[in-house]
Amino acid sequence: MxxxxxxxxxxxxxxxxxxxxxxxxxxxxxxxxxxxxKHALEDLDPAFxxxxxxxxxxxxxxxxxxxxxxxxxVICLKHAGVSAIVARSFARxxxxxxxxxxxxxxxxxxxxxxxxxETITIDFAAGTVTAPRGEYTFPxxxxxxxxxLEDGGLIPHARKELGIKS
Amino acid sequence: MGKTxxxxxxxxxxGLDSVTPGQIVTVKPDKLLTHDNTSxxxxxxxxxxxxxxxxxxxxxxxxxxxxxxxxxxxAASHKATRGFVMGQGITAFYDIGEGICHQVLPExxxxxxxxxxxxxxxxxxTHGAFGAFAAGxxxxxxxxxxxTGKIWLRVPETLRVIVNGRLxxxxxxxxxxxxxxxxxxxxxxxxxxxxxxxxxxxTMSVASRMVLCNMAAEMGAKNAxxxxxxxxxxxxxxxxxxxxxxxxxxxxxxxxDPDAAYARVVEYDVSDLAPQVAKPHTVDNVVPVTEVAGVKxxxxxxxxxxxGRLEDLAAAAEILRGKHIASSxxxxxxxxxxxxxxxxxxxxxxxxxxxxxxxxxxxxxxxxLGAHEGCMAPGEVTISTANRNFKGRMGSKEAFxxxxxxxxxxxSALAGVIADPGGI
Numbered sequence: 001m002x003x004x005x006x007x008x009x010x011x012x013x014x015x016x017x018x019x020x021x022x023x024x025x026x027x028x029x030x031x032x033x034x035x036x037x038k039h040a041l042e043d044l045d046p047a048f049x050x051x052x053x054x055x056x057x058x059x060x061x062x063x064x065x066x067x068x069x070x071x072x073x074v075i076c077l078k079h080a081g082v083s084a085i086v087a088r089s090f091a092r093x094x095x096x097x098x099x100x101x102x103x104x105x106x107x108x109x110x111x112x113x114x115x116x117x118e119t120i121t122i123d124f125a126a127g128t129v130t131a132p133r134g135e136y137t138f139p140x141x142x143x144x145x146x147x148x149l150e151d152g153g154l155i156p157h158a159r160k161e162l163g164i165k166s
Numbered sequence: 167m168g169k170t171x172x173x174x175x176x177x178x179x180x181g182l183d184s185v186t187p188g189q190i191v192t193v194k195p196d197k198l199l200t201h202d203n204t205s206x207x208x209x210x211x212x213x214x215x216x217x218x219x220x221x222x223x224x225x226x227x228x229x230x231x232x233x234x235x236x237x238x239x240x241a242a243s244h245k246a247t248r249g250f251v252m253g254q255g256i257t258a259f260y261d262i263g264e265g266i267c268h269q270v271l272p273e274x275x276x277x278x279x280x281x282x283x284x285x286x287x288x289x290x291x292t293h294g295a296f297g298a299f300a301a302g303x304x305x306x307x308x309x310x311x312x313x314t315g316k317i318w319l320r321v322p323e324t325l326r327v328i329v330n331g332r333l334x335x336x337x338x339x340x341x342x343x344x345x346x347x348x349x350x351x352x353x354x355x356x357x358x359x360x361x362x363x364x365x366x367x368x369t370m371s372v373a374s375r376m377v378l379c380n381m382a383a384e385m386g387a388k389n390a391x392x393x394x395x396x397x398x399x400x401x402x403x404x405x406x407x408x409x410x411x412x413x414x415x416x417x418x419x420x421x422x423d424p425d426a427a428y429a430r431v432v433e434y435d436v437s438d439l440a441p442q443v444a445k446p447h448t449v450d451n452v453v454p455v456t457e458v459a460g461v462k463x464x465x466x467x468x469x470x471x472x473x474g475r476l477e478d479l480a481a482a483a484e485i486l487r488g489k490h491i492a493s494s495x496x497x498x499x500x501x502x503x504x505x506x507x508x509x510x511x512x513x514x515x516x517x518x519x520x521x522x523x524x525x526x527x528x529x530x531x532x533x534x535l536g537a538h539e540g541c542m543a544p545g546e547v548t549i550s551t552a553n554r555n556f557k558g559r560m561g562s563k564e565a566f567x568x569x570x571x572x573x574x575x576x577x578s579a580l581a582g583v584i585a586d587p588g589g590i
């Protein structure tokens with residue numbers, strides 16, 4: 001897991017739900033992450049897929065990822081190149097899904113201090129997010145969550161727990 | 167200091183004397199619910215490298231989302247799930263036609279007071295209507311539970327929602343929960359355990375309590391619960407593996423203490439509540455039906471894990487019996503399970519609905535998630551008894567979904583426009 005991430009921001013609002021992050025009509029027909037990435041945020045921001053670059057960061061308001069439990073809403077963003085998600089708050093299943101796929105996800109109130117296209121830096125060791133118009137702190141991950149992130153997600157973590165050689 | 171329902175169940179399952187909100191515990195769930203996504207979960211399970219599921223008796227698998235298979239891709243997915251079930255010796259498997267997972271799981275006796283149920287579906291909190299601690303998880307997490315037999319859970323803070331007052335005629339649990347979500351908003355219960363209490367809840371049927379717990383997910387709840395009582399135990403009798411004495415004991419053991427510490431307590435009086443409707447495109451965009459009365463509809467849907475039970479179909483039949491829906495409207499009816507369908511046939515409810523112009527679909531999720539059986543074209547409007555109205559959910563992203571009770575949806579199908587069921 002990287003200890004510091006700097007990336008260009010895509011900024012969104014409150015209550016962005018999993019249906020607009022990844023439409024339900026694809027959830028049982030698309031299984032290839034690269035294909036999923038082509039539909040990321042399709043019903044919210046059609047410009048996203050065309051312009052996203054590896055390392056970009058999503059910044060949002062409250063309750064990001066509400067709605068369905070579909071983890072494609074995490075996978076599509078990760079495979080589109082998103083390196084982290086920073087929101088005021090998250091829906092709980094979305095938060096778990098992100099951790100389980102080793103996509104850093106941080107509850108931190110930076111949304112009013114940055115615009116789309118600007119850059120922010122997340123320092124996991126220091127627990128800070130540096131935005132163009134302010135620096136913010138966030139609490140450290142619990143040891144259980146940190147271990148899953150450091151193992152590269154829940155699949156490698158479960159493999160380790162079961163003593164299965166990869 | 168007293169303990170909440172969630173604190174009691176999680177402490178018991180983790181083998182601890184007590185737990186506090188924020189603490190992380192590792193537990194062995196009693197049941198792991200998966201549905202059409204089982205084929206993908208099985209693939210992730212194999213990716214972990216595991217050969218055998220940790221406990222075949224833990225798994226409950228229901229094919230419900232796109233059933234019967236709408237095309238070759240879905241057919242291959244269902245086939246893979248059947249193969250996984252056979253290979254792993256899983257007995258609690260319910261193939262197409264049995265119904266929606268959240269209806270079939272309790273009907274077949276896999277929910278009981280104090281059980282911990284995790285499911286790869288966001289509406290898993292539904293099972294709190296039986297006094298279970300039930301929470302939704304993602305597919306990878308479900309694969310890890312299959313392989314390891316355990317899961318970490320954060321002990322949630324608890325929101326207690328007290329509902330008092332006698333509901334006016336033609337109003338139901340759906341109006342109550344829409345009103346609450348409109349008030350508390352889509353993130354009003356994020357990460358919380360929600361305890362529904364009060365005299366209105368006590369007089370509700372199990373089916374109505376399922377509506378409340380089901381939709382608690384729409385305000386971000388981790389789980390929701392209605393304290394079990396005689397109504398619950400009577401419903402469960404003969405379904406679960408446990409005898410009456412054991413069920414009574416479980417029900418008593420996990421009740422919240424009177425002096426439990428709540429993050430928040432909210433109270434409602436529903437004596438004067440009007441029928442409630444959620445407008446496009448969020449569930450918390452709730453208004454009294456009178457504010458949207460007259461909006462032209464193209465489709466009406468009665469069913470889903472929220473409102474596809476016998477009392478829901480009966481409420482619709484009461485409005486539609488001997489009449490016919492507007493010629494401009496397509497009315498889709500999906501009973502939540504085979505058990506519900508058979509009961510509705512026996513009571514003549516299905517005949518009444520079909521004679522009134524309804525198109526009867528097989529028990530399952532149907533068009534709720536926009537994959538088959540009634541998707542919408544651009545510009546179309548549906549009023550549905552489902553739990554979500556997000557943009558694009560039921561087909562076109564240029565379509566509009568309103569949510570209401572079975573009575574409101576039936577009255578609207580009759581009128582061709584959104585209508586107050588009290589006025590029919």
